[in-house]
Amino acid sequence: MNWLTISIYLSKGLIYLVFFLIGITVFSFANVVIYRLPEKKGFTKGSSMCRSCGHKLAVKDLIPIFSWIRLKGKCRYCGEKISVRYPLVELFGGICAVGLTAYYGITLKALTIFLLFTVFTIITLIDYDTMEIPPVLNVAVLILGIISIWTVGGVSILDRIIGMFCISLPLFLIVLIIPEGFGGGDIKLMFAAGFFLGWKMTVMGFFIGLVAGGIYGVILMARRKKGKKDHFAFGPFLCAGMAISIFVGTQLLDKYIDFIKAAFYQ
Numbered sequence: 001m002n003w004l005t006i007s008i009y010l011s012k013g014l015i016y017l018v019f020f021l022i023g024i025t026v027f028s029f030a031n032v033v034i035y036r037l038p039e040k041k042g043f044t045k046g047s048s049m050c051r052s053c054g055h056k057l058a059v060k061d062l063i064p065i066f067s068w069i070r071l072k073g074k075c076r077y078c079g080e081k082i083s084v085r086y087p088l089v090e091l092f093g094g095i096c097a098v099g100l101t102a103y104y105g106i107t108l109k110a111l112t113i114f115l116l117f118t119v120f121t122i123i124t125l126i127d128y129d130t131m132e133i134p135p136v137l138n139v140a141v142l143i144l145g146i147i148s149i150w151t152v153g154g155v156s157i158l159d160r161i162i163g164m165f166c167i168s169l170p171l172f173l174i175v176l177i178i179p180e181g182f183g184g185g186d187i188k189l190m191f192a193a194g195f196f197l198g199w200k201m202t203v204m205g206f207f208i209g210l211v212a213g214g215i216y217g218v219i220l221m222a223r224r225k226k227g228k229k230d231h232f233a234f235g236p237f238l239c240a241g242m243a244i245s246i247f248v249g250t251q252l253l254d255k256y257i258d259f260i261k262a263a264f265y266q
């Protein structure tokens with residue numbers, strides 16, 4: 001290896017390191033939103049404090065991932081355990097930023113999808129914690145969907161409009177009959193995300209989420225006592241399904257349609 005190749009590798013590594021640091025910082029802010037939005041506290045003003053002892057946190061306590069490792073997962077002031085979820089969420093943000101940059105390059109497309117993943121992560125954890133999706137997050141998904149017309153592209157406006165209704169409308173009708181089936185937040189999420197993804201990715205994303213959620217539901221029922229009704233948040237599965245669908249949804253659906261056609265016309 002000569003010096004030129006080494007320096008190219010080094011600068012590539014450096015770029016990915018920068019994106020990793022941006023990713024963990026953005027998701028560190030997402031952590032704040034996840035905890036403060038359901039409590040209806042403002043999350044831009046006021047300093048961060050320990051959720052156990054209320055001690056104001058210094059800058060050295062707030063460095064994503066590294067502070068948690070340095071403090072061995074305990075509050076510096078009261079010694080109370082700090083959930084491992086904080087650094088894991090931040091790590092996930094770093095991986096998303098690096099992965100999307102590697103996949104799409106340093107583009108507005110990568111940035112838009114990264115922001116969608118950020119909102120999906122916030123929705124996932126708030127829904128998991130509270131069984132509710134704050135409406136403002138679905139509005140954020142819809143705004144990103146409008147931005148994606150220019151930054152992501154590849155989906156026609158008609159496909160996007162069909163995407164808004166193809167899952168949300170049937171879900172809405174199901175809820176009219178079986179009120180406990182899905183939450184209103186799930187329906188609005190599918191409506192908003194449908195515009196971002198278009199109908200193909202929306203259908204596949206919902207299908208992936210439904211299968212994953214169904215498997216989880218069966219495991220949950222098997223573990224718990226019979227006769228007891230089990231409720232769990234469906235938002236996390238919808239978000240995960242749609243995130244996967246961005247990469248493989250259209251291809252999977254086209255393959256499925258080809259398969260059906262071949263079965264019909266042979």
Ligand SMILES: [Zn+2]
Nearest residue numbers: 050053075078
């Ligand atoms: Zn503390």
